[in-house]
Amino acid sequence: MKYYITTPIYYVNDRPHLGHAYTTVAADVLARWRRSKGEEVFFLTGTDEHGAKVAQAAKNANQNPREFCDEKARSFKNAWQRFGIEYSNFIRTTDAAHEAAVQKFLQALFEAGYICKARYKGLYCQGCEQYKIPDDLIEGLCPDHQTKPQEMEEESYFFKLSKLEKDLEQKIESDEIKIRPVERKNEVLSFIKSGLKDISISRKNVKWGIPLPFDAEHTAYVWVDAFLNYLTGLGWDGSVGEDFYKLKTKNQKLDFWPPDLQLMAKDIVRVHATIWLGLLLALKIPPPKNFFVHGFFTLNDQKMSKSLGNVIWPEELTEKFGADAARFLLLSFTPFGQDGDISWEKMAEKYNSDLADGLGNLTSRVFNLIEKNFDGKIEATKSDLDISYLMKDIKIYESLLTIKEKIEWANKYIDENKVWELVKNDKEKGREVLSRLLGAIVAIGEALAPFMPKISEKILARAKAGKIKKGEILFPKIV
RNA sequence: CGCGGGGUAGAGCAGAGGUAGCUCGGGGGUCUCAUAAGCCCCAGGCCCGGGUUCGAUUCCCGGCCCCGCAACCA
Numbered sequence: 352m353k354y355y356i357t358t359p360i361y362y363v364n365d366r367p368h369l370g371h372a373y374t375t376v377a378a379d380v381l382a383r384w385r386r387s388k389g390e391e392v393f394f395l396t397g398t399d400e401h402g403a404k405v406a407q408a409a410k411n412a413n414q415n416p417r418e419f420c421d422e423k424a425r426s427f428k429n430a431w432q433r434f435g436i437e438y439s440n441f442i443r444t445t446d447a448a449h450e451a452a453v454q455k456f457l458q459a460l461f462e463a464g465y466i467c468k469a470r471y472k473g474l475y476c477q478g479c480e481q482y483k484i485p486d487d488l489i490e491g492l493c494p495d496h497q498t499k500p501q502e503m504e505e506e507s508y509f510f511k512l513s514k515l516e517k518d519l520e521q522k523i524e525s526d527e528i529k530i531r532p533v534e535r536k537n538e539v540l541s542f543i544k545s546g547l548k549d550i551s552i553s554r555k556n557v558k559w560g561i562p563l564p565f566d567a568e569h570t571a572y573v574w575v576d577a578f579l580n581y582l583t584g585l586g587w588d589g590s591v592g593e594d595f596y597k598l599k600t601k602n603q604k605l606d607f608w609p610p611d612l613q614l615m616a617k618d619i620v621r622v623h624a625t626i627w628l629g630l631l632l633a634l635k636i637p638p639p640k641n642f643f644v645h646g647f648f649t650l651n652d653q654k655m656s657k658s659l660g661n662v663i664w665p666e667e668l669t670e671k672f673g674a675d676a677a678r679f680l681l682l683s684f685t686p687f688g689q690d691g692d693i694s695w696e697k698m699a700e701k702y703n704s705d706l707a708d709g710l711g712n713l714t715s716r717v718f719n720l721i722e723k724n725f726d727g728k729i730e731a732t733k734s735d736l737d738i739s740y741l742m743k744d745i746k747i748y749e750s751l752l753t754i755k756e757k758i759e760w761a762n763k764y765i766d767e768n769k770v771w772e773l774v775k776n777d778k779e780k781g782r783e784v785l786s787r788l789l790g791a792i793v794a795i796g797e798a799l800a801p802f803m804p805k806i807s808e809k810i811l812a813r814a815k816a817g818k819i820k821k822g823e824i825l826f827p828k829i830v
Numbered sequence: 831c832g833c834g835g836g837g838u839a840g841a842g843c844a845g846a847g848g849u850a851g852c853u854c855g856g857g858g859g860u861c862u863c864a865u866a867a868g869c870c871c872c873a874g875g876c877c878c879g880g881g882u883u884c885g886a887u888u889c890c891c892g893g894c895c896c897c898g899c900a901a902c903c904a
Contacts, residue, residue, distance in 0.1 A: 359904090361904085362904050364904075365904080399904080402904090415873080457847080472874045479858090486876070500851080506901090507839085512901095519835085535832075535834085537833090538833065538835095538899080539835050539859095541832095541833055541834080542833070542899095542900085542901085545832080545833085547901090548901075548902095550901070551902055552902085552904055554902095572902070573904085574902080574903095574904085577904090596898090615896075617897085617899080618899080618903095618904075619904070621900090621901065622901070622902090622903095622904090625901075626902090628903085646835095646898090648897080649897090650838055683841095684843095685843080686843095686844090690834090690835085690836095690897080690898080691842090691843095692843095695841075697854080700853090700855090701853085703865095704854070705853090705864065707865060708865075708867055708868080709867095711865060711867090712865055712868070713864085713865095713867095713868090714864095715846075715863090715864050715865060715867085715884085716863050716865095716867085717863085717870080718861055718864095718865035719863060719864060720863050720864085723863080724863090749842065752852090762867095762868055762869075763868085763869065765864090765868075765869090766861075766865075766868060766869045766870090767869085769861080769863090770863065771861090771862070771864090772863095774863085775831040821864090824865055825865090825866070827866080828865055828866095828867085
């Protein structure tokens with residue numbers, strides 16, 4: 352069984368932030384879980400590196416765009432390393448192969464009659480570097496910059512998205528392309544039903560981009576460029592139609608196509624469901640099977656933003672809690688798919704109660720009892736802990752709850768049986784109870800492997816050692 | 831009538847037509863194997879107004895409030 356999972360590629364205009372980490376960690380957990388079930392997994396992530404904003408940011412940093420992007424891509428790779436992310440490929444949209452494939456694809460799209468030239472007219476805000484629609488404006492001014500946008504007109508190429516409206520609607524409605532949670536599907540559908548407009552897919556004055564093959568004065572709009580990463584990340588060369596299938600049989604990686612699961616945050620589901628799917632349907636490339644859309648984190652109920660200065664950076668998380676605990680914390684705040692609120696206080700609380708006092712303390716007491724009373728030698732009794740039925744459904748949060756219940760059960764079981772007395776008064780009964788507890792710990796360790804790979808390994812190594820020892824503390828308490 | 835989500839204990843959330851649960855925090859008790867951890871108990875709650883119903887916090891209608899999105903923006 353092959354399984355292809357993607358995260359969006361991240362815009363290098365910004366440094367890695369918590370939202371990036373959230374998606375990527377979730378993808379890694381799902382990928383690891385699939386691998387543990389024996390599936391062949393391809394997990395793609397990467398960076399989106401073209402566009403006016405990147406060029407500007409590079410200029411501000413006194414670098415050429417290429418150097419700037421190299422540095423930024425490295426910072427994303429470093430971040431993922433800190434979180435223990437095991438991706439299969441890290442795609443960059445400035446890779447030569449990606450650029451060539453995008454051009455080839457656009458040429459095909461052009462030849463298929465899906466691209467036409469038109470003039471785009473609108474109100475352009477210099478500060479935002481984007482067009483505004485009248486509804487965006489407050490008393491005729493840009494709400495962000497308090498300036499009056501200028502009437503501008505430019506020549507641009509348009510993608511005939513409107514032609515694909517019915518096709519998109521049908522495929523999403525029928526769950527042929529399944530969008531979850533279902534409220535996101537509804538949102539997308541109502542948007543499509545309200546009527547899709549053709550969209551501009553080129554920029555004349557943006558130099559840092561991929562030139563259109565049929566008009567080198569224009570570069571491809573970054574979204575179009577970026578979306579194709581999901582294909583080029585598998586070594587696709589831009590082929591469409593029969594050539595696509597030919598390539599698929601020759602190229603082992605491309606054989607993973609179409610994606611089984613594409614993760615994204617709710618802000619970009621709409622563009623994915625229209626532009627991205629539209630590009631595929633236009634040229635009859637099989638579309639992805641599933642989109643799963645997660646929510647945003649607020650920090651103390653406030654939107655995180657750099658200007659407010661209330662941002663948590665990913666590296667702060669791994670520094671404070673370690674990679675595994677950071678992964679656990681990100682995923683255990685809120686059901687995957689919903690918005691959540693976090694804060695340093697709440698994370699520390701959760702770390703202490705779930706990991707230090709819960710899991711960590713449990714392993715300490717059980718291993719210690721075995722070490723002290725049975726010379727570290729006890730056979731584990733197999734214990735059930737099934738999260739498959741949840742993980743299959745991308746119920747990450749619920750899976751963690753199920754694991755936590757098992758930890759609770761074990762702690763209660765120790766108390767109810769007064770194991771510390773049993774080992775003195777009724778050694779055989781004590782052995783039996785500890786054997787069950789050891790089995791539970793093994794089951795917990797195994798279930799946690801996709802979430803906390805290193806900790807899981809440590810727990811299992813201790814539990815399965817010929818001579819069990821209490822060992823060092825797994826989660827030092829945070830004060 | 832733009833679209834969607836939501837208003838449940840001090841905080842963050844879950845839930846369901848008929849004893850409203852969880853985590854943290856607060857109070858009390860208990861054990862001593864363990865990371866002053868564990869286990870047990872207690873206090874405290876369903877936005878407002880109508881309607882349907884034997885009965886609604888749960889369904890319907892109306893209102894108020896909060897949060898996203900509103901396409902060429904990452």
